[in-house]
Amino acid sequence: MDAIELLLTRQSDSNLSFPGPNESQLEIIKKAALKVPDHGGLAPWKFIVVNEDARDKLGEIYYNAAVEEQQNERTVSRAKELPHRAPMLIIAISPHQEHPKVPRVEQIESAACACFAMQQAAFAQHLSGVWRTGYFAQSPAVKRELGLNEKDEIVGYLYLGTPTVQCTKPVRHEPNTFFTEL
């Protein structure tokens, strides 16, 4: 796939199955994450790869957090299963660091670029993914159990695998709706 095709056709897929990224595909995904814009060269990123075998562990973390933080029954009952929606997840994090010139938001933006770059790198290799957040990205208990500080930002859970349904999403937006000229 060439770069323009990637940029114009990338899409998310929620229905993901095996195979997930193999070793060499994962290496490319990791390298893509580290190639994003980064004000001040702070490298404001941290990534946790959740392999097939570690998904139960993440599910336990989710479940325990949901119970501890008194989430509703639906959240608690789904918690253990959520990581099983793909063969692999990568958690993209922006670790909190004070900097006189690079505000927090810019550090988070860079980590968000990394999350997107990983999704693109997967798509370019005929895999797919979906970027998710929600309660488990905000939960202090989840952050604690992942070894993060409360001010660290979980920018996204990137679910990665092979789409189970081959469907090309239609183009939803036209440039003229969003681009004007000064």
Ligand SMILES: Cc1cc2nc3c(=O)[nH]c(=O)nc-3n(C[C@H](O)[C@H](O)[C@H](O)COP(=O)(O)O)c2cc1C
């Ligand atoms: C920061 C961020 C968080 C998101 N969180 C969720 C989520 O929790 N659940 C979800 O279904 N989609 C979430 N999405 C949207 C999907 O990742 C995806 O972009 C959307 O389904 C549109 O699909 P497309 O990428 O093919 O256009 C999120 C997107 C972003 C950028």
